[in-house]
Amino acid sequence: MIQVSVILPIFNGAKTLANTLDSLLMQNYKEFELIACIDGSTDDSENILKQYTEKFKKLTILKNSVNRGLGPTMNRLIYHASGTYIAVAEQDDYYYPERLQLQVELLDKDPSVGLVSGIAEFSGGERIHGKFPGILVHGRQYPEGKEMFMLNYKQHIKVVNSCMMFRKSVHIDNGLYFTQHYPSISVDWTYILRFSLVSKIHGLHKVLVRLDRRPERQSVTSNKVKQFKATRELLRAFAYEYPQLISKKDYQYAMRTQYVLEINSKSGLKYVFTWLAYFVRNPFEKRYVKSIMKRIRIKIKMMYN
Structure with missing residues (x-):
């Protein structure tokens, strides 16, 4: 067997x-x-x-x-x-x-x-x-x-x-x-x-x-718009299915995790505008601050290399 x-x-x-x-x-x-x-x-x-x-x-x-x-x-x-x-x-x-x-x-x-x-x-x-x-x-x-x-x-x-x-x-x-x-x-x-x-x-x-994960590799997850939409749907669906486990606070935290991923997927001015849009909504979310600080450090490093 x-x-x-x-x-x-x-x-x-x-x-x-x-x-x-x-x-x-x-x-x-x-x-x-x-x-x-x-x-x-x-x-x-x-x-x-x-x-x-x-x-x-x-x-x-x-x-x-x-x-x-x-x-x-x-x-x-x-x-x-x-x-x-x-x-x-x-x-x-x-x-x-x-x-x-x-x-x-x-x-x-x-x-x-x-x-x-x-x-x-x-x-x-x-x-x-x-x-x-x-x-x-x-x-x-x-x-x-x-x-x-x-x-x-x-x-x-x-x-x-x-x-x-x-x-x-x-x-x-x-x-x-x-x-x-x-x-x-x-x-x-x-x-x-x-x-x-x-x-x-x-x-x-x-x-x-x-x-x-080569850049030229084609996969379903390379379509970020569809991927992000699916993730938001999943988080909403599970919050509805498991209300005894997932509180409103948990759901909001999970959605902010998703927003951080969406912010980090952007570059240039799109990154700046997306970051500002989410930061205004949740100015006390530390992960947003960590995201922009990391991006600034990368830019400074590139300038001096």
Whole structure:
């Protein structure tokens, strides 16, 4: 019996798919099946995937005739997974060889943990320019239950979704599923929020995945207007769904977290005008002040270099 099912949703991933598949082949832990779903792709993704049929212990290829989006595709993949543990992979990420082994060892050792993730590196192509999430990078551990829920609500998602491994039993027994919340945006975030209320989430203090964040990379999250709209919708929806957990003050804090992200996404005069607009509304929000001070320091540094 195969213990681990690696699920891989694919949509027009021909440029990066082979690199991802190669990294999965190089895993120290070999006893896994790979289940991939071609989600209405119009490029060469399917042909690339078929070239790996004999390389994996077991490779199942599913195909959506039209693009269904990440949520429905993830649900279909999980339905076909036979493993006790389900590991999530993405088409444009590189997985370090110890990724699956470390996660399996943790889940085998601690039955109270329902989901385990780790640290992600952000690659700009030439160099690594950051790591996420800070809580794990700095050696701390995730809280549990309501505290974990509120951390991921107020501060936004703090779990690397592209290298999650979770128990299928927790997913099934609690009726969890991936939503089609604003197609392919915030899908993993809603899942983590709900998962945190039914089972323990553990973070490994290891870099498990390298995320491709080159400027030329095209992804759904590169559309910032749509992404920001989806985030605001998610925060409102969860405040309505969980009024016993999320107070008005919590909701307002979470929205200001989002405003900081929106401010920092701007440059030049757009940054100045956006910053002023939000600062006037909430002049006592320290994160707004930190944002502009950081921007000033960067400008001064550039002037003297």
